[in-house]
Amino acid sequence: MERRWEEEQNDIGGEDPEEEDDVDWRMPSALGSPSIKAPSMLIQPSSSIAHRSETCLQSKLGHSRTIVHIDLDCFYAQVEMLRNPTLRDKPLGIQQKNIVVTTNYVARARGVSKLSYIKEALIKCPDLVLVSGEDLTNYRETSTKVTELLEQFCPLVERLGFDENFMDVTKLVESRLTSTDSKKLVHIGHSYESDAQIATQCQCGCRDRLTMGSHIAKEMRDTLKSKLGLTSCAGVATNKLLAKLVGAHHKPNDQTVLFSEWTDSFMQTFTKLRQIPGIGHSSGKKLKGMGIQNLEELRPTPVSTLADQFGKQQAETMLRLAHGVDDTPVVSKGPPQSLSDEDSFKKVGTLPAAKEMMTGLIKNLIKRLRSDGRIPYTMRLTVRKYVPGSWHRESRQTGISPNLFQKHDDASLLEQLLEVAVGLLQKLIDTNRPFHLTLINICFTNLRSKVTKGAIDSFFSKPAVKPKGLVTLQSQGMCDGKTGEMEVHSSKDDSIANELGDLPAANTEVVDKMHFGTVSGHKPREEERYVIKHKQKQPSSSGSVASFRTSVNVTGKVEAEGSKSFFKKLGSSPSNKSKSLSCRGELGTARKPESVATGLREQSSWTVDTARDAPEGEFDEDNSLLLEEAIRSSQNVALKQPSKRTLEESSSHDTTECSVDDSLAKRLKNDSDHETKPTTIKQNMEEIEIPPDIDRSVFNVLPSNMKEELIADWEREKRRREDECLLASSSQNLPKNKKSSSSAKKKQLPAVRNTITKYFKH
DNA sequence: TGGGGTCCT
DNA sequence: AGGACCC
Structure with missing residues (x-):
């Protein structure tokens, strides 16, 4: 569900309004929320963005697009509360192994944060209700329904995980604006810093488009609520990065639009490297190794400096993201590229035990493949060998005969797939000697439709x-x-x-x-x-x-x-x-x-x-x-x-x-x-x-x-x-x-x- | 420290 | 096959 395991440990201090998604809504004025800053501080002197004039850091698309990002509130918890409404007013945690992967807002109010250990969560909240979330079937199915509903509004829908979708609503906005008096148009929901003073509004027409985008976002969210019972947050901006970041400003069950003239001041509110989606664990470490500790230090860095470590393209991408520039298109990916199932455990140390695990995984995957309708041409087995202090994974993959899937004898299909899996396992470990696995994952890829x-x-x-x-x-x-x-x-x-x-x-x-x-x-x-x-x-x-x-x-x-x-x-x-x-x-x-x-x-x-x-x-x-x-x-x-x-x-x-x-x-x-x-x-x-x-x-x-x-x-x-x-x-x-x-x-x-x-x- | 996914090298 | 990234 949630990213960033490390920085709870790594990033000491430096409070971050975005870090905990429950901070904003419970205590709107807390913790360096951008809204308490003086407007004057937020206005970008042109000199401070001089370094951005490197042409490669400028958007080629300007503000031409209107992008909506929709993020379901505490998704797994919402799904469980829909299945069992009595959970609504109880503190709820979704459990995977010994982790609480997400919590409902009641639990958050009681101080249970996401991705905490069960032990710690129960200390903070002894009456926390835990529901197992290891089987993702319901979440996956609900997630698919969400995407399908959103596709009714606009064809360009890109999923990010199970609970987020980007929509490029440019065309929809355009067609609506032709039949609307934009002078009367007022945005719905929040806007970032709308009541502050800023020198000039952008004149390219993006304000009207974003305003219309906020109306569309509201309709989308209302639809998700009425058809699926799910609440969500939305961000509206001119690119995916900004839409996603700004949408997190008012949580839960609300939405925020970022008008373009606020982009620079908005981006300045992000200081930590990992606040930018796209700068991950590895890049963050690398940057710190170069002496670049935060975004303020990253932004003025010349591309050439970063290019040594990251290559020119990645360097440019990182810098653009740090400035809020993101020209990547919203891409509908259609049905998934892979179907996988995995389980982690204390120990699997014998071949029969491994076979049993793999049988369970393959059974589930056969069901999913049957319901998907496509046939996989590749199977991959991934294992995690027990090495204290390491979570390294290794994998082997192989082609599989599509004929196995053409017939409908699932028993023999299972048998044969298990054979393949065992073959792969034997490439990873010597099954005749004692071994110790803590995770097995089976993944079917190369999915193709039957003719x-x-x-x-x-x-x-x-x-x-x-x-x-x-x-x-x-x-x-x-x-x-x-x-x-x-x-x-x-x-x-x-x-x-x-x-x-x-x-x-x-x-x-x-x-x-x-x-x-x-x-x-x-x-x-x-x-x-x-x-x-x-x-x-x-x-x-x-x-x-x-x-x-x-x-x-x-x-x-x-x-x-x-x-x-x-x-x-x-x-x-x-x-x-x-x-x-x-x-x-x-x-x-x-x-x-x-x-x-x-x-x-x-x-x-x-x-x-x-x-x-x-x-x-x-x-x-x-x-x-x-x-x-x-x-x-x-x-x-x-x-x-x-x-x-x-x-x-x-x-x-x-x-x-x-x-x-x-x-x-x-x-x-x-x-x-x-x-x-x-x-x-x-x-x-x-x-x-x-x-x-x-x-x-x-x-x-x-x-x-x-x-x-x-x-x-x-x-x-x-x-x-x-x-x-x-x-x-x-x-x-x-x-x-x-x-x-x-x-x-x-x-x-x-x-x-x-x-x-x-x-x-x- | 889950159980998924994506894309790139 | 692995590694980066995302949730």
Whole structure:
């Protein structure tokens, strides 16, 4: 739950209003709260921020974004109090092993702080009610519901742990401001230092945006309370760091907005290194080793001084954070990248005991995987060996056969996974000799969706290029259709790779999707729509296998096939209907693991082998055929044009798209302005326009009613996209250079096939 | 000193 | 595989 074990010991003295989250609300005027400082002290003489003029420390986004951070109050305790309301008026602590990981506010009022030992907590509060919080199931499920509710407001929701979410509400704010008289607008909740004097208000329009942001934050919090019964805190600011920091100012169950002109004085209220999220234990120690004890000393430090120890990029990041500058985008991560379960204990010293532990963990994980719907391709075992004074962990991982999960015999699945786990354990310790473990963790990663009937859709696409490295290719889905993706890895083909020199490094591509956001209590408005940027984590492409990804639209079956909880439909909101679903396989090189029975091998990802002579039983036959067919028959795909800029530099505004056809490479290279001409074909005595990424030969053999349906789709989509372009280009408040650099790349919109897949529904 | 997660190297 | 970071 809570971070920072160390500084209770390390940071002696130096009272900190943010340190204990119960201080502020119980004793608002206590302990150096910023509000008791004289306003004059808070006004930044321009000279004092002179060191920030190092250009790398300045925000490239200015105040263009509006970010909301929502933090659930004492989350685990709230969940337990919902389950058992009689706990509400009792001092409650959530126990994990011999630690109280969080407490309700009654307990905090009695002096029980978070992350204290059970013993100490009971001394302070003998009637403390302890509830075990070792099983995270309820917390995880509630946490997912929270994120899903927030996704109804805006598509850009980023989770941080189980109890925090960031939202980029820039677009929502923008659309609301166009229909609101901003002169009458007053912020909701607190604002940082709003009643103090400050020379000039920022004139960029951020005040109105942040004010509107505070209204949205309030609606979000009200929704969490009414739908889930959860109270929360919110912070509203122009970046994630500031939103998070300012939200902690009024706790619990309240919210705070930071208007931009207060940023510097606000940041000055933070003095300790560890108060800045992003400066962790290790960096803190390193800095102190360099003689930099606190933020006041850090802020004026030249980048070059830090770069020696941290590298240039980390040095710049740290300094920016220290100044309250944070251009990192809010990134919706979608369903989790890994599922793990662990237990710690006094001692596990025999193989049977270890097996029993691991069996329990794997059983739980199988349940979670089944409910998630995806299949893991990698298993990792982590152990903590008993070494007094050390909490070091070691891990080993291996690929596992996806076939194990394709069938539904969980007993044999458990058996086989246990075998794999034992194999990994034996790499970590000699199980024939006495050992002493104090923790076992099992983690499934490399989660991929099962291939579904949706893959059929990719029959319409033909790959024109096989870029080197990983490129995300995806079409756009409309709000009334489920969207999924199938990833197909092709064998390496360098013919065009050189011309794709400015493709991103693997793992950094960004996928755009269209979302139509609604706000509860408001009827959906045409303007309230967004382009969502989804950063998709790719598995490292192994060996000589390059890969690309095509997009498929999947019908309602999406929910059944992947990551169920995150794709769950909430009410009738359209905003979370278009979620991505990844299926991945690799084609080409006929590599396969040696150890099939246990799936034990060193490779971290599996190769789906589609060679005709591949041994049977290696992998799901249907899937591979589907994949192979998809590869062969797809040709043109929509491509998210990667940006040379780093992710940090890119904002949520400047998404660029282009469709890939035969001239892809040329266009990437030349950045030329020509549009892909829709292909015209002769059908039923009339000229039909079909999108450039549609395989004409496939289209031709479709039944005529399906053809008509598709044509109607394309027409609709064309019109919609024209609107979209207008909206997007007319409403950006980005720095000029930014905007032009993004519009220099072609707005080429890929075709959308949104209703066709209904033909493949069961 | 929990039981989770993320990303980067 | 480990290490940093977050909760």
